Amino acid sequence: MSQLLRSFLAAVGLIAALAAAGYVAVIVGAATVIGQSETGIEESARSDGWRGVRSGTAGRVSIPDPQAGILIQSEGEIWRSIRNGPVTAAGAWSMFVMLILLAVFYAWRGRIPLAGKPTRREVVRFNGIERFAHWMTAASFIVLALSGLNLLYGRYLFIPVVGKEAFAVITEAGKFLHNFVAFPFMAGLILMFALWVRHNVPTRVDLQWLRLGGGLLSDRHHPAAERFNAGQKAIFWIVILGGVSVSLSGVALLMPFAFPIFGKTFVFLNLFGFGLPDMLTPMQEMQLAQVWHAVVSLGLIVVMFAHIYIGTIGMEGAFQAMGSGKVDAAWAEQHHSLWAASAEESVTDDDSVPVAAREGQG
């Protein structure tokens, strides 16, 4: 049996690693190709006359916008093929695979039960501000994810169903929602970072937790964990780093051509020998911002599938931690033993019956 578990875990790990590698490959490829489009354009006998023009050399134009001086920007074709190709396909596949994995996991493992009897003693797990930060970010994320996915897939999924007119109305509303809901999302990120960063520093305990598979695979050996276990810490850092990245590229898309970030990023990365093109045109900045925004968002969406799964149907007693903010002492002991020990002191009751008396009844 443990052989089976190990191979299942290995498969999950492998798929996650492949997906991560795929994302990195797409973005590095996109950056290189968009930034150096000249090499990607095949020269044919029926030449346009001036090779320089085809590779984006700018001329003089009376319009007060230097971009208008560029006669042909070939990167547009590359951006199109990346967005309509690998980004669309990899996004759909990774979401699909994650859902399948979760379904398989649920079918095999079921709902992870509460070990032992509930004590009916409740421990405060997340206070009001923490829950506010979580749910503000979560609600904005869902709105942003749905309106964003609609931009990428809606044309294929919904136009055949609702027709172009209705779809345009929905999508325009989605665009405005996306633009404005971005701000509570960013505020939530900042708040969550401030509230939780000190609990999310990796420690030695996390290694042990990871080595035992986080107790996900069996009820018998549940590893010790602090306030956040290694899986939660991973989610925290994915959300913070991915969220910041998606926010920066989102702001770049929100204020077109006013907020270039990739040239500067590539100058920094080149210090480590990446050799990325750092002289980017405003158009290349926008194209990279769109690809990056889409890729990181899709990555976050896939990770959130797993987060939502384990926080709802995947584990008994998990939802109330973020719902009411209180968990049963037995749950705290089972899942966050090291934290539970310190939290015992702040035990709360929903009525005035003394803790000792209620324990006696239980």
Added chain:
Amino acid sequence: MARMKFLCDADRCIECNACVTACKNEHEVPWGVNRRRVVTINDGQPGERSISTACMHCSDAPCMAVCPVDCFYQTDEGVVLHDKDLCIGCGYCFYACPFGAPQYPQAGNFGGRGKMDKCTFCAGGPKEDGSEKEFALYGRNRLAEGKLPLCAEMCSTKALLAGDADTVSDIYRERVTARGFGGGVWGWNTAYESDT
């Protein structure tokens, strides 16, 4: 059926910008939106050339391919048009277009874009031909009146040609033969690669 194309003879264009003015005036294009522009390369140096450019009405149009709301369509004559009632002003067509054709009036916050506007090859849009609504949204529908795009019609040196692809390329070929040189049919390789 004719396949409409623009052809700019860079050896003839004198950068008078009459095409730009004609376009702006004919369609009452709003301030800040430039359906057509003239770009001069090697300005003030030997080999200086000017090119009048606008939407080239590509065969495999990138704008059509990336539009999230699928608002573009291509007429039987190869003219790429779009429906402003559907456009959400996302800007994707501008990122994809090799020629920088899509334009956006400023609308809303953060430099937000309004409905996209671009050269229609003087063919209006999805509203009823010649209607006031069509004119307000897309400009004059000269093709429906049996006329060709005004930019080319008004070109003082006949550098800019617009019309059936076979006809305009024949004219250009004759010129090249007569004068003994030609810079090539600018932009065609990018715009029409798939239907040559």
